[in-house]
Amino acid sequence: MKIVAVTACPTGVAHTYMAAEALEKAAQKKEIEIKVETQGSVGIENELTTEDIKQADAVIIAAGTNVKTGRFQGKPLLSVEVGEAIKDATALLEEAKEKAEDFEPQEDVVTDVKTHKSERSQQRTGAYKHLMNGVSRMIPFVVAGGLAISLAFAFGGIDAEGALAGALMQIGGDAAFALMVPILAGFIAASIADRPGLAPGMVGGMLAVQVEAGFLGGIIAGFLAGYVTEWLKNIIKLPATLEGLKPVLILPLFSTLIIGLLMLFVIGPPVMGIMTGLENWLEGMTGTNRVLLGAILGAMMAFDMGGPVNKAAYAFGVGLLASEIYTPMAVIMAAGMTPPLGLALATMITPNKFDRQQKEAGKAAAVLGISFITEGAIPFAAADPLKVIPSIMVGSAITGALSMLFNATLRAPHGGIFVVGIPGAVGNVLLYAVAILIGTVVTALLVSSLKEKIEVA
């Protein structure tokens, strides 16, 4: 048993410390491990770390003032006046212990998923971190642009005819989509070289678009701009009086010129070749190859549920939107939805194989699934990775393959079931739904048959 406590009082000179001492003494006698944070007038002492709180079985707050309890969320919490702890700390510990024993952990799946997500973004390092910085800044442009284009088609037919459709097309295609690759490149560069990287990155990205080097060219431009700017920052040494000119004049001028020339004469042409090849290959792909690509992208989405492999597939799909290739994006969203959806279904068809918390988690996973938040599968995968991950990969691969087979398209990079309501966003919507449904069912059946029954204690 481990307990953490916070003591505080209005003046913060005496009661805070008496209560802390009383709790520590009583805990020692009862052989309970305790750590007491004091919030007195000397400031916070013996501060509780996230690790302490995580390990604690119960939390006691003995305070005559307001103590923030946000960080103790999901823990059995006993809140009393500071005097209580001084008067009878032993009884207080006893009460906290009871509370800990009766406590039903509210395994809040949504919070859990959030923690996983933020932990992952903190763990991102190096090139992957820079790439994701660019991709995440680019997404709002893709969402707005993609959906505006969808609406243009909905109002104006396949050629987007008419004033309104024309305007929507201009907003989505000529403006928002045109900014996509520059933003991607700019923020990759800014992630590497901080603010001075933004200008050369965006210019490099713009040039990548102009020479038709697409999102691949943009990614290269971003990294190049970042590292070149960083390098310039280090090698250019100016006398102190001129130092102020460096960020406003020297760095932008030279970094932009270097990147610009490289993009136009060195990087651009070969990447344009690769990009055109990729586009032609994707568009010309038939039968088995299409299905295979769908299956591979699908399995990648499920493999690490929001991790680097998943994000690589995702970035691939989003990047191709700039080249007006919409089928991979459809695969990626569908395959990203089936893992949480399939697991949710599994908790319903074989409830005896999941404990009560997981059944609750299933309901949340269903909501996360329809919103295309693949991370909703993490709580299940974390508990039983060897059975869950292969199952969801198979389900997602099948969905991906079907989506390609049905030639489903998606013009927006996110939104889950909610983009279906936007006219024109999804092409072949009925068969697309079928693909998602089949993958969900396959996932659920696999998980259900692989998992063993839980003995009811």
Added chain:
Amino acid sequence: MKLTELLTEDLIKLNLEGKDKEACLKELVTLLAEAGKITEQEEFYQTILAREELSTTGVGNQVAIPHGKSEVVKEPTIVFAKSETGVDYGSIDDQDVKLFFMIAVPEKKSEEHLKVLAKLSRKLMHQEFREDLLTAATKQKVLEVIKEHE
């Protein structure tokens, strides 16, 4: 910094005359004023009362720690006093109070001093410390007890 640097012989009174809480608090504040630790006696007394209003400083086990933070305090000071008979203080355990530690802190706080007070507060939770204080018959002996437990 040692506790005994904040508590000197002229700040100790072994037999409070007051028979109720208010009288005792007044005596303690007078002691502070006589030692030149506060500039305004009445004002500090009101500060002490205001703190008691908030919640009693009778922390149980016959101990009270009336305290106040105020501009009229020159430097952090502790007053120690005993009441032979015990005084009804409205303590959290309803016991009469025999041991008084009055703590006076200036508005401009020094961390070092506050840490000493924190240390004293922690010590008061230990029974031996309290018993030794109760049996100490002279001011010298009180200071010895505090030193011993430092």
